[in-house]
Amino acid sequence: MSITLEEVTSSNYEAVCDLDVTDEQQEYVASNMWSLVEAHYCQGHTCRAIYQNDIPVGFFMWVSETPEKVSIWRFMVDQRYQKAGIGRAALNLALNEIKACDKVKEIEICYDPENPVAKDFYSSFGFQEVGLDEDGEDMLAIIKL
Template identity: 65%
Template structure:
Protein backbone atom coordinates (compact mmCIF):
# COMPACT_ATOMS: atom_id res chain seq x y z
CA UNK A 1 0.00 0.00 0.00
CA UNK A 2 1.45 3.38 -1.02
CA UNK A 3 0.95 6.05 1.67
CA UNK A 4 1.38 9.75 0.86
CA UNK A 5 0.35 13.13 2.22
CA UNK A 6 -1.60 15.40 -0.12
CA UNK A 7 -2.97 18.91 -0.15
CA UNK A 8 -6.66 19.16 0.68
CA UNK A 9 -8.48 20.47 -2.35
CA UNK A 10 -11.91 21.04 -3.83
CA UNK A 11 -11.68 17.49 -5.17
CA UNK A 12 -10.96 15.70 -1.88
CA UNK A 13 -12.26 17.81 1.01
CA UNK A 14 -15.62 16.01 1.17
CA UNK A 15 -13.89 12.64 1.50
CA UNK A 16 -11.80 14.08 4.35
CA UNK A 17 -14.94 15.37 6.10
CA UNK A 18 -16.54 11.92 5.88
CA UNK A 19 -13.70 10.05 7.60
CA UNK A 20 -14.52 8.63 11.04
CA UNK A 21 -12.68 7.19 14.01
CA UNK A 22 -14.02 4.41 16.23
CA UNK A 23 -16.66 5.28 18.80
CA UNK A 24 -14.07 4.88 21.60
CA UNK A 25 -11.78 7.41 19.89
CA UNK A 26 -14.40 10.12 19.26
CA UNK A 27 -13.66 11.98 22.49
CA UNK A 28 -9.97 12.20 21.54
CA UNK A 29 -10.35 13.61 18.02
CA UNK A 30 -11.86 16.87 16.72
CA UNK A 31 -14.04 16.86 13.62
CA UNK A 32 -12.16 17.07 10.32
CA UNK A 33 -14.82 19.48 9.06
CA UNK A 34 -14.22 21.82 12.00
CA UNK A 35 -10.45 21.54 11.50
CA UNK A 36 -10.75 22.55 7.83
CA UNK A 37 -12.82 25.59 8.85
CA UNK A 38 -10.18 26.54 11.44
CA UNK A 39 -7.41 26.23 8.85
CA UNK A 40 -9.33 28.33 6.31
CA UNK A 41 -9.58 31.27 8.69
CA UNK A 42 -6.26 31.16 10.53
CA UNK A 43 -2.81 31.71 9.09
CA UNK A 44 -0.12 29.22 9.96
CA UNK A 45 -2.53 26.26 9.95
CA UNK A 46 -1.54 23.47 7.55
CA UNK A 47 -3.74 20.53 6.56
CA UNK A 48 -2.91 17.32 4.73
CA UNK A 49 -4.88 14.33 3.57
CA UNK A 50 -3.39 10.96 4.39
CA UNK A 51 -3.78 9.00 1.16
CA UNK A 52 -3.50 5.22 0.74
CA UNK A 53 -3.30 3.98 -2.84
CA UNK A 54 -4.92 7.20 -4.08
CA UNK A 55 -7.80 7.23 -1.56
CA UNK A 56 -8.07 9.70 1.37
CA UNK A 57 -7.96 7.65 4.58
CA UNK A 58 -6.82 10.15 7.21
CA UNK A 59 -6.13 13.73 8.16
CA UNK A 60 -3.39 15.91 9.63
CA UNK A 61 -3.36 19.51 10.77
CA UNK A 62 -0.39 21.30 12.27
CA UNK A 63 0.01 24.88 13.39
CA UNK A 64 3.12 26.99 13.20
CA UNK A 65 2.89 28.58 16.64
CA UNK A 66 6.09 30.60 16.20
CA UNK A 67 9.13 30.74 13.97
CA UNK A 68 10.69 27.92 15.99
CA UNK A 69 7.70 25.80 17.09
CA UNK A 70 5.08 23.68 15.31
CA UNK A 71 2.23 21.91 17.10
CA UNK A 72 0.44 18.91 15.61
CA UNK A 73 -3.18 19.63 16.45
CA UNK A 74 -5.00 16.94 14.50
CA UNK A 75 -4.06 13.45 13.40
CA UNK A 76 -6.53 10.72 12.57
CA UNK A 77 -6.90 7.62 10.40
CA UNK A 78 -10.36 6.40 9.40
CA UNK A 79 -11.60 3.45 11.46
CA UNK A 80 -11.62 1.18 8.39
CA UNK A 81 -7.88 1.78 7.82
CA UNK A 82 -6.53 1.58 11.35
CA UNK A 83 -4.08 -1.12 12.46
CA UNK A 84 -2.46 -1.26 9.01
CA UNK A 85 0.60 0.91 9.84
CA UNK A 86 -0.87 3.80 7.84
CA UNK A 87 -0.68 6.17 10.80
CA UNK A 88 2.95 5.23 11.46
CA UNK A 89 3.98 5.91 7.86
CA UNK A 90 1.88 9.10 7.71
CA UNK A 91 3.33 10.54 10.91
CA UNK A 92 6.82 9.86 9.58
CA UNK A 93 5.95 11.73 6.37
CA UNK A 94 4.41 14.62 8.31
CA UNK A 95 7.44 14.96 10.58
CA UNK A 96 9.69 14.90 7.52
CA UNK A 97 7.68 17.75 5.96
CA UNK A 98 7.50 19.75 9.18
CA UNK A 99 11.26 19.44 9.70
CA UNK A 100 11.78 21.35 6.43
CA UNK A 101 10.55 24.56 8.10
CA UNK A 102 13.45 26.98 8.39
CA UNK A 103 14.45 27.90 11.98
CA UNK A 104 12.31 25.10 13.46
CA UNK A 105 13.51 23.94 16.89
CA UNK A 106 10.54 22.07 18.37
CA UNK A 107 7.59 19.93 17.29
CA UNK A 108 4.93 19.27 19.90
CA UNK A 109 1.84 17.11 20.21
CA UNK A 110 -0.77 16.68 22.95
CA UNK A 111 -2.81 13.63 23.84
CA UNK A 112 -5.04 12.37 26.61
CA UNK A 113 -2.76 11.24 29.46
CA UNK A 114 -4.89 8.09 29.85
CA UNK A 115 -4.26 7.08 26.22
CA UNK A 116 -1.34 4.67 26.69
CA UNK A 117 -1.47 3.63 23.03
CA UNK A 118 -0.87 7.24 21.94
CA UNK A 119 1.94 7.63 24.49
CA UNK A 120 3.78 4.56 23.19
CA UNK A 121 3.17 5.47 19.55
CA UNK A 122 4.46 9.04 19.84
CA UNK A 123 7.44 8.10 22.01
CA UNK A 124 8.53 5.66 19.28
CA UNK A 125 9.04 8.72 17.04
CA UNK A 126 11.11 10.52 19.65
CA UNK A 127 8.42 12.60 21.33
CA UNK A 128 9.30 13.04 25.01
CA UNK A 129 6.65 13.92 27.57
CA UNK A 130 7.27 17.26 29.27
CA UNK A 131 4.14 17.47 31.43
CA UNK A 132 0.56 18.58 31.16
CA UNK A 133 -0.48 21.37 28.78
CA UNK A 134 -1.45 24.86 29.97
CA UNK A 135 -5.07 23.75 30.49
CA UNK A 136 -4.00 20.77 32.57
CA UNK A 137 -6.05 18.44 30.36
CA UNK A 138 -3.60 16.84 27.91
CA UNK A 139 -0.09 15.45 28.07
CA UNK A 140 2.41 17.55 26.11
CA UNK A 141 5.23 15.77 24.31
CA UNK A 142 7.94 17.34 22.17
CA UNK A 143 10.69 16.56 19.70
CA UNK A 144 13.62 18.97 19.67
CA UNK A 145 14.86 19.42 16.11
Protein backbone atom coordinates in the same frame (compact mmCIF):
# COMPACT_ATOMS: atom_id res chain seq x y z
CA MET B 1 1.10 0.02 0.48
CA SER B 2 1.86 3.53 -0.74
CA ILE B 3 1.14 6.23 1.85
CA THR B 4 1.35 9.91 0.86
CA LEU B 5 0.31 13.26 2.29
CA GLU B 6 -1.67 15.42 -0.13
CA GLU B 7 -3.05 18.93 0.04
CA VAL B 8 -6.73 19.23 0.86
CA THR B 9 -8.34 20.83 -2.18
CA SER B 10 -11.75 21.48 -3.72
CA SER B 11 -11.57 18.02 -5.30
CA ASN B 12 -10.94 15.99 -2.12
CA TYR B 13 -12.25 17.98 0.87
CA GLU B 14 -15.61 16.17 0.89
CA ALA B 15 -13.90 12.76 1.06
CA VAL B 16 -11.71 14.07 3.89
CA CYS B 17 -14.79 15.34 5.76
CA ASP B 18 -16.41 11.90 5.40
CA LEU B 19 -13.53 10.17 7.25
CA ASP B 20 -14.31 9.21 10.82
CA VAL B 21 -12.87 7.40 13.82
CA THR B 22 -14.58 4.75 15.96
CA ASP B 23 -17.28 5.74 18.45
CA GLU B 24 -14.82 5.17 21.31
CA GLN B 25 -12.34 7.62 19.74
CA GLN B 26 -14.86 10.42 19.07
CA GLU B 27 -14.10 12.34 22.27
CA TYR B 28 -10.38 12.54 21.41
CA VAL B 29 -10.59 13.81 17.83
CA ALA B 30 -12.14 16.97 16.35
CA SER B 31 -14.11 16.51 13.15
CA ASN B 32 -12.17 17.01 9.95
CA MET B 33 -14.82 19.45 8.74
CA TRP B 34 -14.30 21.65 11.81
CA SER B 35 -10.52 21.45 11.33
CA LEU B 36 -10.77 22.55 7.70
CA VAL B 37 -12.98 25.51 8.65
CA GLU B 38 -10.55 26.46 11.43
CA ALA B 39 -7.58 26.25 9.05
CA HIS B 40 -9.36 28.40 6.47
CA TYR B 41 -9.91 31.26 8.89
CA CYS B 42 -6.70 31.06 10.94
CA GLN B 43 -3.13 31.84 9.95
CA GLY B 44 -0.38 29.23 10.01
CA HIS B 45 -2.53 26.09 9.77
CA THR B 46 -1.41 23.33 7.38
CA CYS B 47 -3.80 20.53 6.43
CA ARG B 48 -2.89 17.27 4.71
CA ALA B 49 -5.01 14.34 3.62
CA ILE B 50 -3.41 10.97 4.28
CA TYR B 51 -3.72 8.80 1.17
CA GLN B 52 -3.27 5.07 0.76
CA ASN B 53 -2.66 4.65 -2.94
CA ASP B 54 -5.38 6.92 -4.40
CA ILE B 55 -7.80 6.76 -1.47
CA PRO B 56 -8.03 9.36 1.33
CA VAL B 57 -7.77 7.43 4.61
CA GLY B 58 -6.82 10.06 7.19
CA PHE B 59 -6.11 13.67 8.06
CA PHE B 60 -3.41 15.87 9.61
CA MET B 61 -3.38 19.49 10.68
CA TRP B 62 -0.40 21.25 12.19
CA VAL B 63 0.01 24.85 13.28
CA SER B 64 3.01 27.15 13.22
CA GLU B 65 2.89 28.55 16.75
CA THR B 66 6.07 30.55 16.09
CA PRO B 67 8.66 30.31 13.29
CA GLU B 68 10.58 27.88 15.53
CA LYS B 69 7.67 25.82 16.95
CA VAL B 70 5.05 23.67 15.20
CA SER B 71 2.19 21.91 17.00
CA ILE B 72 0.41 18.89 15.56
CA TRP B 73 -3.22 19.64 16.40
CA ARG B 74 -5.06 16.98 14.43
CA PHE B 75 -4.11 13.46 13.41
CA MET B 76 -6.60 10.76 12.54
CA VAL B 77 -6.92 7.60 10.46
CA ASP B 78 -10.40 6.52 9.40
CA GLN B 79 -11.78 3.60 11.39
CA ARG B 80 -11.81 1.37 8.28
CA TYR B 81 -8.04 1.75 7.84
CA GLN B 82 -6.73 1.63 11.41
CA LYS B 83 -4.22 -0.96 12.68
CA ALA B 84 -2.57 -1.33 9.27
CA GLY B 85 0.55 0.80 9.81
CA ILE B 86 -0.91 3.82 8.00
CA GLY B 87 -0.67 6.14 11.02
CA ARG B 88 3.01 5.29 11.58
CA ALA B 89 3.88 5.87 7.92
CA ALA B 90 1.84 9.09 7.78
CA LEU B 91 3.34 10.57 10.96
CA ASN B 92 6.80 9.88 9.62
CA LEU B 93 5.92 11.77 6.41
CA ALA B 94 4.39 14.67 8.37
CA LEU B 95 7.43 14.98 10.64
CA ASN B 96 9.73 14.99 7.62
CA GLU B 97 7.65 17.75 5.97
CA ILE B 98 7.69 19.83 9.16
CA LYS B 99 11.43 19.29 9.70
CA ALA B 100 12.12 20.45 6.12
CA CYS B 101 11.42 24.02 7.29
CA ASP B 102 14.85 25.26 8.36
CA LYS B 103 13.59 27.53 11.14
CA VAL B 104 11.65 24.85 13.05
CA LYS B 105 13.43 23.83 16.26
CA GLU B 106 10.58 22.12 18.14
CA ILE B 107 7.57 19.94 17.23
CA GLU B 108 4.90 19.30 19.84
CA ILE B 109 1.86 17.10 20.17
CA CYS B 110 -0.75 16.63 22.92
CA TYR B 111 -2.64 13.48 23.84
CA ASP B 112 -4.77 12.02 26.60
CA PRO B 113 -2.40 10.97 29.42
CA GLU B 114 -4.68 7.98 30.11
CA ASN B 115 -3.91 6.59 26.66
CA PRO B 116 -0.85 4.29 26.98
CA VAL B 117 -0.94 3.47 23.27
CA ALA B 118 -0.44 7.16 22.40
CA LYS B 119 2.54 7.53 24.73
CA ASP B 120 4.33 4.51 23.29
CA PHE B 121 3.44 5.45 19.71
CA TYR B 122 4.68 9.04 19.92
CA SER B 123 7.76 8.23 21.98
CA SER B 124 8.82 5.80 19.23
CA PHE B 125 9.19 8.88 16.99
CA GLY B 126 11.28 10.75 19.56
CA PHE B 127 8.56 12.74 21.31
CA GLN B 128 9.40 13.21 24.98
CA GLU B 129 6.74 14.03 27.54
CA VAL B 130 7.25 17.38 29.26
CA GLY B 131 4.10 17.47 31.42
CA LEU B 132 0.47 18.45 31.14
CA ASP B 133 -0.64 21.32 28.89
CA GLU B 134 -1.72 24.70 30.30
CA ASP B 135 -5.25 23.38 30.87
CA GLY B 136 -3.91 20.44 32.88
CA GLU B 137 -5.81 17.99 30.68
CA ASP B 138 -3.54 16.68 27.93
CA MET B 139 0.01 15.38 28.00
CA LEU B 140 2.41 17.57 26.05
CA ALA B 141 5.29 15.85 24.27
CA ILE B 142 7.99 17.48 22.14
CA ILE B 143 10.77 16.73 19.71
CA LYS B 144 13.67 19.17 19.83
CA LEU B 145 15.52 19.54 16.53
